[in-house]
Amino acid sequence: MRLILREETFPIAGRFTIARGSKTEARVLYAELEDQGHTGRGESVPYARYGESIAQSLADIEAVRHRIESGLSFSDLHDLLPAGAARNAIDCALWDLNAKLTGIPAWRTAGLKRLDPLKTAYTLSLDTPEAMGAQASVNGRRPVLKLKIGAADDLDRVEAVRHKAPHARLIVDANEGLSFEDLQRIAPEMKKLDVKLIEQPLKVSEDEQLLGYDCPMPLCADESLHTRMELDRCSRLYSHINIKLDKTGGLTEALALKAEAIEAGLGIMVGCMVATSLSMAPAMIVAQGADFVDLDGPLLLARDREHGLEITGSILHPATPELWG
Numbered sequence: 001m002r003l004i005l006r007e008e009t010f011p012i013a014g015r016f017t018i019a020r021g022s023k024t025e026a027r028v029l030y031a032e033l034e035d036q037g038h039t040g041r042g043e044s045v046p047y048a049r050y051g052e053s054i055a056q057s058l059a060d061i062e063a064v065r066h067r068i069e070s071g072l073s074f075s076d077l078h079d080l081l082p083a084g085a086a087r088n089a090i091d092c093a094l095w096d097l098n099a100k101l102t103g104i105p106a107w108r109t110a111g112l113k114r115l116d117p118l119k120t121a122y123t124l125s126l127d128t129p130e131a132m133g134a135q136a137s138v139n140g141r142r143p144v145l146k147l148k149i150g151a152a153d154d155l156d157r158v159e160a161v162r163h164k165a166p167h168a169r170l171i172v173d174a175n176e177g178l179s180f181e182d183l184q185r186i187a188p189e190m191k192k193l194d195v196k197l198i199e200q201p202l203k204v205s206e207d208e209q210l211l212g213y214d215c216p217m218p219l220c221a222d223e224s225l226h227t228r229m230e231l232d233r234c235s236r237l238y239s240h241i242n243i244k245l246d247k248t249g250g251l252t253e254a255l256a257l258k259a260e261a262i263e264a265g266l267g268i269m270v271g272c273m274v275a276t277s278l279s280m281a282p283a284m285i286v287a288q289g290a291d292f293v294d295l296d297g298p299l300l301l302a303r304d305r306e307h308g309l310e311i312t313g314s315i316l317h318p319a320t321p322e323l324w325g
Contacts, residue, residue: 001068005030006029010276010303013301016300020176028045033093041093041278044089045275047085047246052086074252083253087249092324096325105321110255120314122145123294123296124146124148126148129157133161143168146296148175170196184213199219199220200222220239221237231261251282269292271295274300277298277307278305281323296314
């Protein structure tokens, strides 16, 4: 087996802004595994919020290159690298390589009877209420809009979007940008505006305040939950969890996390970083049957990679083997 690694950059269409900052390009870690004339590919996005960088992720993989190229199972990889972007790139490349070597699609190996198209949310970057209203007007026919919030006039933002997109299903994502007092104040108003979900309202270090809080609408853990290790804690604080392959360290752990979360009675959201279709393709397997799907990464880019997902409006169609799986 031969491992190929590199950093790749894709321009974002405009600027992508959340409560923690803005960016104009998506920097991804790309991995290839070659074996017996076949190639498996994976992509991930190391995230500074979790202490990751592309340089460090590349170094982490290089440190175990010999072990990877000697051949390993998914369980071996789980023990070799911690959950996070580095393991995600290799795990997804292994899934793709396995599909190419066996001729069995990844979704079938994952236990699915079929892989259906998915309806994704479309994210509106954090901006002024007027600017977010304008974004909503352009995208008002999309069935699901996700609003980035985390500033003093958040209700004005949601009201502006609701006015311009009266029929869209709305999700708001604070990216840890609210205080508990903010949440208590705005949640009832969000419910009046028919917002369906608030994602990660509080900092991870402060979300114990949610214990016993009777929120008038569902709350979803994102930054607070990475793998099954945090599931028990989050099940006491949130009604939903956001599964991202860059947090779980790949499709293998994501599928296990989803199964245990459903068993625990939690609602499922499957999300992504701003990345190409190569990141979305394995996530589509986890997102089958999810309550909320947020795999709009390619829609936010000025340019996707070759053989990207076919996307019709907000509908993601399953990947071709040329892309992944």
